[in-house]
Amino acid sequence: MAVIETERLRLEPVKLSDAAFIYELQNSPKWLRYIGDRNISSVAVAEKYIADKMLSHYKEHAYGNCVVYNKETGAPMGTCGLFNRPGLAVVDIGFAFLPQYEGKGFGSEAALALMEHAQNNLKLHKVSAIVLPENKASVRLIEKLGLEFVKPVQLPGDTAWLDYYEITLNE
Numbered sequence: 001m002a003v004i005e006t007e008r009l010r011l012e013p014v015k016l017s018d019a020a021f022i023y024e025l026q027n028s029p030k031w032l033r034y035i036g037d038r039n040i041s042s043v044a045v046a047e048k049y050i051a052d053k054m055l056s057h058y059k060e061h062a063y064g065n066c067v068v069y070n071k072e073t074g075a076p077m078g079t080c081g082l083f084n085r086p087g088l089a090v091v092d093i094g095f096a097f098l099p100q101y102e103g104k105g106f107g108s109e110a111a112l113a114l115m116e117h118a119q120n121n122l123k124l125h126k127v128s129a130i131v132l133p134e135n136k137a138s139v140r141l142i143e144k145l146g147l148e149f150v151k152p153v154q155l156p157g158d159t160a161w162l163d164y165y166e167i168t169l170n171e
């Protein structure tokens with residue numbers, strides 16, 4: 001997947017050298033509360049997770065998780081990506097940001113750019129999103145992206161009920 005740039009952001013496919021950042025992000029309070037503990041207990045475990053899960057997803061689908069960088073400072077702020085998830089028939093968009101970057105419009109800027117890439121370059125027909133209903137900030141962002149609530153879903157092997165949203169990009 002190509003690098004995507006917006007006015008303030010650069011989205012780059014995740015790489016092994018992002019392990020320290022992925023470790024920090026996946027152990028942030030909101031990640032643990034709303035996405036779940038991936039048992040990323042060290043930078044070395046994060047590197048293995050990137051290799052086994054994230055990079056293999058890219059190899060199989062030609063898209064996946066991107067690290068979102070601040071163009072001005074070069075700092076990694078969050079992730080935004082497209083995923084093929086077990087139990088979902090439609091490609092899923094997901095995003096997460098470190099606490100200090102929340103509420104500044106970075107999530108919507110990154111996700112809108114990724115949605116445009118999905119529509120224009122990947123030619124995806126639809127995009128979905130899943131979210132815990134109590135994650136109000138993510139629900140607002142999903143709705144801002146134009147996705148509409150469809151139904152509650154449970155992913156295979158998970159006990160949580162998630163709200164499933166969807167948008168048609170290309171007819």
